[in-house]
Amino acid sequence: MRVRMKVDGVTYEDEVQPRTLLTHHLRDGLGRVGTPIGCDTSSCGACTVDIDGESVKSCSVLAVQADGSTITTIQGLSGAENGDSSTWHPVQKAFQEHHGLQCGYCTPGMIMATVDLLKRNPSPSEDEVRHGLEGNLCRCTGYQNIVKAVLSAASELRGEGPLPGSFQDAPENDTAQTPAAETAGAPA
Amino acid sequence: MIPPEFDYVAPTTLAEAVAALGEAGEDAKILAGGQSLIPVLRLRLAFPTTLVDLSRVPELRGVSEDADTLVIGAMTKHSDVVEDPLVQQHAPLLSEATATVADPAVRHRGTFGGALAHADPAGDLAAVALALDAELVAEGPGGRRTIPARDFFLDYLETSLSPDEILAAVRIPKLRGSWGVRYEKFNRVAQAWAIVGVAAAVRTEGGAIAEARIGLTNMGSTPVRPAAVEAALVGASDRAAVVAACAAVAEGLTPPSDLGAQADYRAHLARVLTARAVAHAAGMSS
Numbered sequence: 001m002r003v004r005m006k007v008d009g010v011t012y013e014d015e016v017q018p019r020t021l022l023t024h025h026l027r028d029g030l031g032r033v034g035t036p037i038g039c040d041t042s043s044c045g046a047c048t049v050d051i052d053g054e055s056v057k058s059c060s061v062l063a064v065q066a067d068g069s070t071i072t073t074i075q076g077l078s079g080a081e082n083g084d085s086s087t088w089h090p091v092q093k094a095f096q097e098h099h100g101l102q103c104g105y106c107t108p109g110m111i112m113a114t115v116d117l118l119k120r121n122p123s124p125s126e127d128e129v130r131h132g133l134e135g136n137l138c139r140c141t142g143y144q145n146i147v148k149a150v151l152s153a154a155s156e157l158r159g160e161g162p163l164p165g166s167f168q169d170a171p172e173n174d175t176a177q178t179p180a181a182e183t184a185g186a187p188a
Numbered sequence: 189m190i191p192p193e194f195d196y197v198a199p200t201t202l203a204e205a206v207a208a209l210g211e212a213g214e215d216a217k218i219l220a221g222g223q224s225l226i227p228v229l230r231l232r233l234a235f236p237t238t239l240v241d242l243s244r245v246p247e248l249r250g251v252s253e254d255a256d257t258l259v260i261g262a263m264t265k266h267s268d269v270v271e272d273p274l275v276q277q278h279a280p281l282l283s284e285a286t287a288t289v290a291d292p293a294v295r296h297r298g299t300f301g302g303a304l305a306h307a308d309p310a311g312d313l314a315a316v317a318l319a320l321d322a323e324l325v326a327e328g329p330g331g332r333r334t335i336p337a338r339d340f341f342l343d344y345l346e347t348s349l350s351p352d353e354i355l356a357a358v359r360i361p362k363l364r365g366s367w368g369v370r371y372e373k374f375n376r377v378a379q380a381w382a383i384v385g386v387a388a389a390v391r392t393e394g395g396a397i398a399e400a401r402i403g404l405t406n407m408g409s410t411p412v413r414p415a416a417v418e419a420a421l422v423g424a425s426d427r428a429a430v431v432a433a434c435a436a437v438a439e440g441l442t443p444p445s446d447l448g449a450q451a452d453y454r455a456h457l458a459r460v461l462t463a464r465a466v467a468h469a470a471g472m473s474s
Binding site: 024043057 | 189191192219292
């Protein structure tokens with residue numbers, strides 16, 4: 001079947017089988033391999049993309065169902081694909097600055113789900129962040145830094161600047177830290 | 189995994205959809221939001237010859253009013269049900285329960301009618317439809333018929349829809365008077381299915397329960413309406429009376445034993461959660 005969809009700003013028209021999953025079409029058909037496949041059972045959220053303004057698990061959508069849609073993947077989020085981190089979306093920056101990842105496999109889906117969450121709720125509480133990302137599993141981080149990154153990105157997107165406490169704010173050499181700074185409650 | 193091969197049709201009206209389903213024969217499947225069916229296809233647990241996709245039929249989406257009844261199109265997405273002001277006003281139990289279904293991305297695709305027609309007894313919404321005395325409107329080649337929720341759920345993943353019928357809408361009588369509602373869902377981790385869920389709508393008069401409607405999730409092969417407990421709750425005016433009336437909620441039921449819980453644990457959960465849901469709905473939480 002013939003399908004036409006706009007992916008990360010480019011319109012593609014292709015022949016697909018009805019059984020082709022959107023995630024396979026994006027990766028194998030269009031070469032948009034920034035969207036990984038995690039669990040294959042709709043649980044993990046690694047393959048989350050934005051379809052017509054809503055976060056969706058692309059492993060649970062047929063490519064034919066997305067005919068006529070506008071899709072944004074992690075690769076199109078910043079609007080630039082030259083690897084230049086200065087053009088990154090604030091959520092991408094926050095995940096880097098707060099170390100919201102370790103192996104990075106869940107990160108594209110985590111970031112796409114976060115962008116959707118913050119669009120609907122620009123000032124989430126920590127609890128709302130955790131519930132808002134319940135469809136995205138991370139097996140490395142324990143979620144602490146992901147939550148920090150999301151709260152920081154929310155603050156930045158509201159125009160209030162990123163939250164302090166990122167790993168880049170820490171002193172380069174821990175041994176150089178003075179006792180005074182420690183007692184003042186500097187983040188570890 | 190890659191799903192097995194099938195033909196795909198995407199009609200744009202309900203009449204076309206009914207015709208397409210009839211033409212495709214009895215091994216066709218209806219594709220609603222796909223959040224249960226597509227994983228089933230990916231795991232190769234089903235081999236439909238044709239999928240009839242309802243997502244391009246606008247008349248199946250949206251919420252409207254018909255006098256004292258709320259009419260919810262079967263293809264209305266969970267995320268739209270949660271945010272709909274008419275549902276929040278007239279069927280807040282449905283809003284509350286739908287907000288607990290799976291996770292935000294799944295709620296962006298999954299549909300109210302799809303969840304009911306799938307008839308998984310662990311799904312949250314069938315118990316709500318049963319508790320609220322919903323009616324299910326089915327469209328088939330012979331025309332339209334209305335099925336009360338109590339006659340709709342026949343067994344595990346089995347409903348009274350015939351293979352050539354499409355669930356078109358769900359009619360929910362508006363709650364009138366001083367009703368309180370609560371959906372208590374017990375699961376081990378975020379986004380997991382309910383081990384047991386309890387949907388409760390309670391009308392109070394002068395501080396005592398005048399009417400209670402309860403639907404149980406995952407306490408049998410279909411959602412359950414514990415009529416004896418509903419009757420026993422009438423007149424209860426404090427938490428102790430509610431707890432006493434709910435003690436019999438699992439009697440006569442055969443809840444499943446699986447990795448999530450054994451049957452006796454589910455019976456215990458049903459007693460605790462029913463009392464909790466009713467007490468909360470009746471404003472007797474403390």
